Each structure stands twice: as structure tokens, then as C-alpha cells.
Amino acid sequence: MKEKIKKTAISIFNTNGIANVSMKQVADILKISAGNLRYHYKTKETLLAVIYSDMYAETLDYILPENTYITLFHFEEMMLKFDDLQQRYCFFFNDIVHIIKTYPEIAKQYEKSNIVRFKDARKLIDYYIETERIVPENDFINYNKTIYNIWMTSTFWQSQKLAINTASYTVNKCRSIEMLWSILLPYLTTKGLEEYKQLRKFVKLPAN
Template sequence: MDRKQEIIEQSVTLFNKKGFFNVSIKDISQTMGISPGNFTYYFKKKENLLAAIQEEVLDNAIEIMPENQYITLFHFEEMFKKFYLIQSKYRFFFLDILYLIEEYPVILEGYKKATLKRFEDARSLVSYFIASDRLVPEGNRVDYKVMIKALWMTSTFWSAGVTIIDQKNTSNRTEDSPLTSLWGILLPYLTDKGYQEYVEITKSSLSKTN
């Protein structure tokens, strides 16, 4: 691992423990046993370090709408499992995201654009599931824009919610994953065919844990 990547990984570990705004360049340098000058050779400011971390978060983003393949609801399960792993690795980013946006609006603009793109991709995935008879058609009582936003808000701010409820900070445990809540949002929209896929996914998950 090169020094720049080592700085990123050590910084993420410290930010996850103490929060982004509670860790200084000096703290990171001391933890790594390097001089502040060595740190600033790679990142002139914490702002530059944050930009590099955000780039990693976005590079690890999940492909919501894979091309040229048959997609089942297993994809939904795997997509949110992977997103939760990203949240766990860069936990501070999602805990502090509102403050980070306020403090560094230019940097976080990239995250906003990526999120809007995910909304578009999610809408395409919903349309695919409707066409393949996994989700009920959109109508007067079914608004998938609302559902997509509910899924996004639940997954993005899950770590913050767990931290508020559980003062022991056990958000890395499997049972604290938002997956059950995400399925709870999606279930009312499933057709009979979609529900049968969900049952199979549940059985598969249970067999893997036993």
C-alpha cells in the first residue's frame, strides 16, 4: 500500500472513531508516526483528504441497473447489502454528511449528483420489475418516487439512527443492518410473483446463517 492510500485508510479509521471534525491533521500524523509536513505533501488540507475519501465512496457505488442480464429481486438484496458494507467502512461520512455538506458544499456537490443519478437508475429498476411482474403497476395509490426516496433515506441515514437509539455504538453488527426495514418498505408493492421471490430470498438467507 502506498503512503497516500495509507493516510486515507488511517484517517477513515480515526474519523469513524471520533468524527471528522474532531480529528486534526496533527492527530492523523501522530497516529501514523509521520510529520504534519509529510501529510500535507499528499493532502494540503483536510478538505483535500475528504475529497479523496468521497471519491472512494463513489467509486464503490453499487450498479443499480445492470445491463444485458435478467435481474431478480436477489439483486435488490445484494445491492443493499453492499451499500451497507460501504456505510460500515466509511461510517463517519454518513453520520456527519449533513455537516459535511454545510462545511464543504463544493466537494459534496459530487455526492449530490451521484445520488440524483442513483434515483434515475432506481426508477429504471422499478420499471424493469413492473414489466417483469415483480412490482405492481404505478397508479393513484402507488407512487414509486415516494418509495425510492424512502428506501434512500432509510439506507443513507440508518447509521445515524442506530447511533441515536443504541448508545453502545453496535452498528457494525449484522442484526443492525437496515435490510429488514428496506424489505418492509418494498413488500407492499410486490406482486404475487415478487412475493414468492422474496420468500425464496428469505429462505436462502436463513439457510446461510444456520
């Protein structure tokens, strides 16, 4: 029953937004009593915490593989997995500011996990520098800021599409990976650009 409640809640949250859904509504759609729902999840925060725990568990494989040569496709693969996660849990990313303000414990967990991700991303960037696919950091290039820009773009990709939805404006009518590459491409070396060209030759960017 717990799993059914969770899946139903995610679907309703995705459709209506977490702020617009009460636990009673979740119970009504499941055709169970509010007391039955509270038996499994006492509050909406309890339910959201379990959903977030599942989301975080899915991201644990977004790490550097060991003892192997890591291509630029690893970056793309990680970002595509995150894009898929965002689409399946779109309510979380559309309502992220509300969630952070309303549920402080979840906000702490989310911040902590992102700090870990920033460190992992820096390791990947440093590896690409060492293998001469990305230019070294200098007085004009700060890769910690580049990583943060990539995080902001990927995290708020879903919500920005809601904010800028004009049909004639086409800049954001693409998958997030295309926008993320536009951030990273200027930093690629000649070797890195050649690898990227080979990547695009054999792996096409996904359609909207």
C-alpha cells in the same frame, strides 16, 4: 504514503468523527510532520475528497446488469453492498450533515451522484413492474417517493442507531436490508411475493 495516510485517516474519522479530528492528529498518529502530511494532502477537505472519490468508485457496480433476467436478489445485493460501504466509512454517514455544510464541493458531488442513483433505482423499479413483480404505479403509489424513502432509510441507518440506542427498543436492532424490505414488500405482486419467499428460502437475511 498517500494510501497509508488515507487508511489511517478513515480509521480515526470512524472512531472520533471527522469534526473531532485535525490534520495534526492524523500526522501525530502516523508519526510524521504536519508539513509531510500537507505535502500529500494540503487540507482535510482534499483528503476527504479523495476518500469520497474512492467511496463513489465502489458504487459504480450498483447498476442494472444487461441482457439478463434481474431477480429481487439484485435489490438485496445492492443494498447489502451499500450497508458494507457504510460500515467501512461510517464517519461519512454519521457526519453527513456536517460534511455537507462544511465541504460544499463534496456536497455537490454527493448530491449529483445521488440524483444518478435515483434514476438507476427508478429503472429497476420499472423493470420489476414490467416483469410483474411489483404492482404498477397509480394515484396512491408514487415510486419516486418510495425510492427516496429507501434512500433516506439506507443513508441514515448508521446514524439513527446512534440516536435510538435504548436496549429495550428492538425495532432498529436489525440489518438495514430488513428495514428496506419492509418498505418494498407491500408493493410486491403475488408473483413478486412468491419470488421473495424463494429468495428467503435459499438466502437468509444477514444477522446484526
